[in-house]
Amino acid sequence: MDSWARFRTHKPAMLGAAILVLYTLLAIFAPWVTPHDPVQQQLVQSLQTPSAEFWLGTDHLGRDVLTRILYGTRISLFIGIAAVVVGMGIGIPLGVVSGFYGRATDMVIQRIADIMFSFPSILLALALVAVLGVGLNNVIIAVGVAIIPIFIRLVRGQVLAVREEAYVDAARAIGASDLRILVRHVLANSWAPIIVQATISIGITILVAAGLGFLGLGVPSPTPEWGAMLGEGRNYIYSHPHMSTFPGLAIFLAVIAFNLMGDGLRDALDPRLRALEA
């Protein structure tokens, strides 16, 4: 297909995709890639600098940093993707309703989105975790909710544009139900920017989730998670910088990979958007 060909030849996007494929494979095959245990403490070998045995060194509890990063990939990617699913699951229907029905409904939903937008995502997620308590599910919910307004706005704009198309009138003239019009006509023609935004949002959610982990409000302690590793390394940042540098690099690479892929998808799915930004 046309879009696929454009995506394939988009070099930055392919780089992003390659990084993500690598991450995914390492996450899945982590137990076979590394001989070490991500949780088991080995205090005798604590705070070792990178060596042949511990490629990225060990942390203050003697756990191999590389191993924890690899296992942490599972957690961080899962949180990132699941949070976007939560955000889309709530944001898309709200955006559709807001754009399609307009008037008071639109007004109420948009003011809610305004309020949510006025807080930085990390602050919103932080407040939600404070209310919900720590734990994997709560982090996903908190981060997911924090990105809801992005999807509300995006989808509303799309719906406003698409609902004026003649084929929507044609569907109305036929007597189609609102649900049918929304799903078959409006959403079916709005998915391109939604997919792009979803991809870029995974980068955002990974970063926000890592922020929560850094503050100790993420997934509880022994579980390897990039943000938490970064936070644990904070006290040793001058003496043993490898402890926080490598998890930080892992986060950085993941976020940039999703952004590159998002850009590539945008260029591939709707070349006009690129022209607008240039």
Add this chain to the structure above:
Amino acid sequence: MSGVAAAEEVANVRLERGQEILRVEDLKTHFPIRSGLLRRQVGTVQAVDGVSFSLAAGETLGLVGESGCGKSTIARTVMRLTEPTDGRILFKGEDITGFSRSQMRPIRQQMQIIFQDPYSSLNPRMSVEDIVGEPLRVHDMWKEQGHARVAELLDIVGLSPEHGKRFPHEFSGGQRQRIGVARALALNPQLIILDEPVSALDVSIQAQIVNLLKRLQDEFDLAYLFIAHDLSVVRHISDRVAVMYLGKMAEIGDHHDIYERPTHPYTQALLSAVPLPDPDARGQRGRIVLEGDVPSPSNPPSGCRFRTRCWKAEDRCAEEVPELIDRFGHGHPSACHFAELAPDSVGSGDAD
């Protein structure tokens, strides 16, 4: 104002000729103009302001007027895609003006619309089969008829059933309009509203589509409300023609009345602008060139709306709204105080 009286007169004429399928009485569709922080209404666009006409089964009424005169708004309002401000729409004698969506559903099986732009009127993400079959799905007829019916419809409009698997972007403008026609025919309607169905097409394709529409009309006994922005397109398909100007009806009458003996100056001006096929005849006919632009429908001129561009306008035109009444006993009403048969009728030298 006696728009209703005029409507009845029009309707009575219709009833003698055949079974009336659609009647529009004193229809008004106004759109609010809002501005400012509080979205206060600061004005009204009088897109359609008191229009009446009727249409008999199997008949074609051509509705003609310049861009922005309210033709498409009439189409949308009759289809209940836009809510009327006032007036009545009767389908087969039943007042559908206040019908709810569920009440409209059975009506929509009998009344369909074809849009102007064959590019935006087909969902780009649906296959042709899904597009043409959608009316069947919506009305729970897919299971009984389904694929066979879609294939039949494609065949009727001159496409091949194999085209069903393709997507709209794989077709030309004319082919796309055929797909739109097939969709409109799916539920076996008796009335089709054609909102400038050929305006967006190449001239060579226009004739093909008009011929297709004519053939379908004979085959399925369809009534057409055929909207166009010039008189030449509707000439070959209309039994009757209505001429609109700025939200109001200027003149309505038989094909012969409008083309051979137009009485409203606007109709006369429109007809004089139709190119003649015979080069020798050009220049022998007086051309009427209207000056100025169509006034804004949010602030229409008082009295007769055409007076600002009319060469006959006098004081009376600014004070008194000319009614749409039969002024010569031809049975063809004209909304002009100074309606007259043009000297050596402008439209003579019929192209046929």
